[in-house]
Amino acid sequence: xxxxxxxxxxxxxxxxxxxxxxxxxxxxxxxxxxxxxxxxxxxxxxxxxxxxxxxxxxxxxxxxxxxxxxxxxxxxxxxxxxxxxxxxxxxxxxxxxxxxxxxxxxxxxxxxxxxxxxxxxxxxxxxxxxxxxxxxxxxxxxxxxxxxxxxxxxxxxxxxxxxxxxxxxxxxxxxxxxxxxxxxxxxxxxxxxxxxxxxxxxxxxxxxxxxxxxxxxxxxxxxxxxxxxxxxxxxxxxxxxxxxxxxxxxxxxxxxxxxxxxxxxxxxxxxxxxxxxxxxxxxxxxxxxxxxxxxxxxxxxxxxxxxxxxxxxxxxxxxxxxxxxxxxxxxxxxxxxxxxxxxxxxxxxxxxxxxxxxxxxxxxxxxxxxxxxxxxxxxxxxxxxxxxxxxxxxxxxxxxxxxxxxxxxxxx
Ligand SMILES: [Zn+2]
Numbered sequence: 001x002x003x004x005x006x007x008x009x010x011x012x013x014x015x016x017x018x019x020x021x022x023x024x025x026x027x028x029x030x031x032x033x034x035x036x037x038x039x040x041x042x043x044x045x046x047x048x049x050x051x052x053x054x055x056x057x058x059x060x061x062x063x064x065x066x067x068x069x070x071x072x073x074x075x076x077x078x079x080x081x082x083x084x085x086x087x088x089x090x091x092x093x094x095x096x097x098x099x100x101x102x103x104x105x106x107x108x109x110x111x112x113x114x115x116x117x118x119x120x121x122x123x124x125x126x127x128x129x130x131x132x133x134x135x136x137x138x139x140x141x142x143x144x145x146x147x148x149x150x151x152x153x154x155x156x157x158x159x160x161x162x163x164x165x166x167x168x169x170x171x172x173x174x175x176x177x178x179x180x181x182x183x184x185x186x187x188x189x190x191x192x193x194x195x196x197x198x199x200x201x202x203x204x205x206x207x208x209x210x211x212x213x214x215x216x217x218x219x220x221x222x223x224x225x226x227x228x229x230x231x232x233x234x235x236x237x238x239x240x241x242x243x244x245x246x247x248x249x250x251x252x253x254x255x256x257x258x259x260x261x262x263x264x265x266x267x268x269x270x271x272x273x274x275x276x277x278x279x280x281x282x283x284x285x286x287x288x289x290x291x292x293x294x295x296x297x298x299x300x301x302x303x304x305x306x307x308x309x310x311x312x313x314x315x316x317x318x319x320x321x322x323x324x325x326x327x328x329x330x331x332x333x334x335x336x337x338x339x340x341x342x343x344x345x346x347x348x349x350x351x352x353x354x355x356x357x358x359x360x361x362x363x364x365x366x367x368x369x370x371x372x373x374x375x376x377x378x379x380x381x382x383x384x385x386x387x388x389x390x391x392x393x394x395x396x397x398x399x400x401x402x403x404x405x406x407x408x409x410x411x412x
Contacts, residue, residue, distance in 0.1 A: 001371060002292055002342040003245075003404065004332055005299040007063060008324050009056060009253075010306030010352030011317070012364040012383055018314045024305070024354070025365070025382035027314075028321040032330035033367065033381040036344060040369025042378040043391025045399050048350050048361035055172065055359050057229070057255050059349030060301070064259055065243060065400025066236055074231015075172075076152055078258030083146060085154070087233035092164055094153040094194070095229030096143060097173050098122060098222035101202075104182050109173035110149040112220030118210045120145040122222050129204030130197065143225075150254060153197075153227060164190035170228035174310060175358050186227070194227045201225040238264040243404055248291050250284055251275075251301035266295070275303040277316055281327035288328070289335045297404075300328055306359075309352035317354060336370075343370035345403045346381065366393070368403055 011025065019027040047062035048054045049069050057075035058068045076093035087093060098119055100108035114122070123143040131138040140161075144152040155163060167188035176184055185195045201224045205211060211221035236259075240246050249260035250268050252275035260267050270287045272280035279302065288298045302324050308317035329346065336342040347366035352359050365386030369375075378385040393399045 001296065002336060002339060003247075003297040004288065004292075004336060004342065004344045005063075005297070005403075006324065006329060006332075006344070006346045007060065007299065007301040008305050008321060008346070008348050009301060009303045010309050010350060010359065011321055011348040012351035012362075013309065013317070013353055014351075014355065014383075016314045016354060019318065023383050024314060024317040024321055026380070026384060028318045028325065030321060030325040030329075030381065032325045032333055033346060034379065036329070036333070036346065036369040037367050037378045037381040037385065039375055040344075040367050041373050041376045041391055042365065042367045042381060042386050043376065043389045043393060044363040044386045045347065045366050045393045045396040046361070046363050047396035049395065050361065053172070054350050054361040056253070056306070056349050059396070060256055060259055062396040063347060063349055063399065064263055064299075065239070065397055065404075066263070067395065067397045071234045071236055072231075073234040075229030075255055077231045077233045078255040078262070079146065079150065079229075080144075080152055080154070080258065081233070081261045082254040082257035083144070083152070084261075085144070085152075087154075088156070089232070090157055090159045090162065092155040092157075092162070092230060092232055094155070094227050096123075096151040096153045097226040097228070098149045098151065099173050099224050099226045100220040101181055101223050104180050106173055106176035106179060106181050106226075108220050109177060109226070111222035112214065114149050114214070114222050116145065116147050118214070119148060119151055119222070121210050122205055122208060123151055123225075125208050126201055126204050126225055129200060133200050134197070146254060149222075151225075153225070163193055164188075164230055168194075168230050170194060170230060172228050173226040177310075177357060190230070194230075198224055198227055234262060236262045240264055243400065245296050245404075247297035247299055248295040249299050249301065250287055250291070251299075251303075252279060253301065253303050256301045260299075265299075275307075277304050277307055277320060279304055281323040282331075285328040285331045288332055292335070292339065300332075302328065305348070306352045309354050310357050312354055312357045314354050341371040343368060343373060343403060345399070347399065363387070364396075366399060 047059035
């Protein structure tokens with residue numbers, strides 16, 4: 001049996017006035033997804049427990065079949081795993097965005113999509129600033145460049161000197177877009193330290209040649225580091241031990257790479273996948289088809305619908321969903337139809353609302369179809385059809401087990 005999972009990140013949404021009262025899934029022309037719905041099982045699930053932050057770090061862990069309430073420790077440790085960084089039991093990882101804060105408001109959580117080369121230089125300046133302003137910290141703390149604005153701050157230490165505990169809460173900068181940052185500094189054990197580093201970073205980065213050059217070029221400077229997503233390494237049981245097979249992850253997003261690494265999955269890089277609206281959908285589809293010659297389970301994650309929502313762009317979200325349908329789902333359905341027993345699952349990780357430009361918890365529609373899966377009677381794949389179906393799989397982490405079950409339960 002071959003298993004395909006497609007994650008259209010953040011694709012679930014509410015009806016939009018600009019789309020004639022339809023959700024993006026409803027408004028998009030998606031013949032491949034609708035055909036899956038017509039012969040498969042459509043319903044609702046929920047990948048974000050009430051007590052955890054709504055985001056891919058929690059929701060994709062759930063989608064991969066791990067209970068986030070048991071395993072989620074923070075976003076940064078997943079991104080560290082993606083970079084091949086191993087965290088010891090007393091180490092902590094902190095997500096470090098380079099951001100643009102103007103007049104105390106989050107003007108840009110990406111600092112104008114600062115380049116990796118620029119970010120590397122800016123973080124070296126931050127490291128020097130940290131050593132000068134916090135000499136006691138310098139030995140244990142290091143800024144680690146990642147990709148563009150997505151970087152890390154690592155703490156290597158001892159349990160006795162742990163700077164944080166699980167009470168720490170810090171707001172993701174993409175949830176603060178165009179909002180004042182003053183009321184959203186971190187809270188809990190270790191929050192004062194994080195707040196001080198963030199505040200001091202303004203002086204470390206101001207006037208840096210990279211920022212001067214960016215401003216001269218008319219693009220946004222990186223005014224601060226923004227620290228969040230704090231956690232220790234999670235202890236995921238290997239996917240093979242839990243579900244009896246391995247998987248391959250195709251994604252352009254580090255935290256998905258990290259989840260895959262921690263679950264023991266293979267990661268397949270598609271050079272032209274960008275994690276943005278301009279990603280090469282067809283290349284991802286081709287890579288997944290090729291991977292099925294060696295893998296039994298392939299997961300294709302596409303960040304574009306989430307990015308469209310962050311930009312509040314309903315038309316771009318519809319376009320992203322249509323591209324996924326035409327260039328990933330359709331060719332894979334056609335390929336798998338010629339290669340024997342197979343199942344296909346499509347499910348967003350969480351809703352990302354165009355109206356609020358941010359992630360939300362709540363129900364997302366799933367569709368699964370293929371060998372042994374009984375149809376539930378929906379004609380389309382969207383939020384409304386899924387809600388009209390009686391199918392509910394909750395909590396969301398149980399969806400994976402249901403999808404991989406040897407014999408799919410007959411729909412009642
Ligand atoms: Zn997501």
